[in-house]
Amino acid sequence: MLPLLARRQPAGGRAPPAAPWRGETGFDVEVELRSRLRRPASRTPLTRIPLPESRLGGRSVDGSRIADIIEIEQMLARYAVGMTKDDVEAVVAVFAPDGSYSAFGERYGVADFPELVAAAPKGVFSVSTPAITFDGEDAARGEQPLCFVAQTDHSMRIGYYTDTYTRTPQGWRLQTRAMTFLRRSGARDSGRAHDPRRPAPRRTSAS
Template identity: 30%
Template sequence: MVAEIDQIVCENAVRNLVAAYARRADSLDAAGVADLFAIDGTLTVGSGTHEGRDGIVKWLSAIAAASPPEGRHIVSNLLIDANAAAEGTATAQADMIFVARTGEGGPLHILAAGHYQDRFTNTPDGWRFAQRQIFFA
């Protein structure tokens, strides 16, 4: 029974982390995105890996400084494996598209599509990303 409760708590936390990542990334909240990661967490985007919260803040701050188009991450098909939740780890994968307007008032376009592969850890501050890998289609 305790293991089942651990799994349910973990799955809810993972769903919230995945959604919070999309929302915070959309608002270019570099510190907010980094806070979703364990202190030593990693974020791999394509061939670049950003290590630790400071590395993640530096990467997202550089993107924000380039004035990217305002857009939205749309995440679907989230599949969570919380079988090791009692030991403090979980994994997940999800599909993702990023849509944005390329001109003022213009239609939305898909600017990126791919999937996430995530590993989570339960820290003293709650569940956090230990690793997020983003693969583009």
């Protein structure tokens, strides 16, 4: 709560009528607000501002990681947009060349993605901000909640991804991504194994 400033008294001791922004009390708060909102002439560079401790691993993340965090978040956003738009090339592009996706009791390599995405239901892939922990300069891991809404009947599937990320010459990419579904029963699983709608992974790509 802002401290109240003294009421201004003109010569003669009679207070002027309160301006609309002063309210019924007539106290002058505009000067106080302006002084509090005034920004300093120089700012500390963003890379020098320490971030709170990560809840995954309990480590402090220094500000030099901000660019990496933003890049990983954008990479994962491209995955969600690619899945939503049924754009297989965009989905493949966010994985490392030897990356993999695990669900339905199988592990799929990048070469499997066209068939895997084609067999997946169509709809909106809505993801939350990932929780990221760095493991050295060029590796990281994270978890990201997912809510999928099917296009045809608006049924939902909810769960989360468990990921590892790697820095490549082209930037940060998904190394592994595993899906965990949250069921109405309270169960958690990676999907029905050998779902007939899912293709069998190519052993050469998923090995």
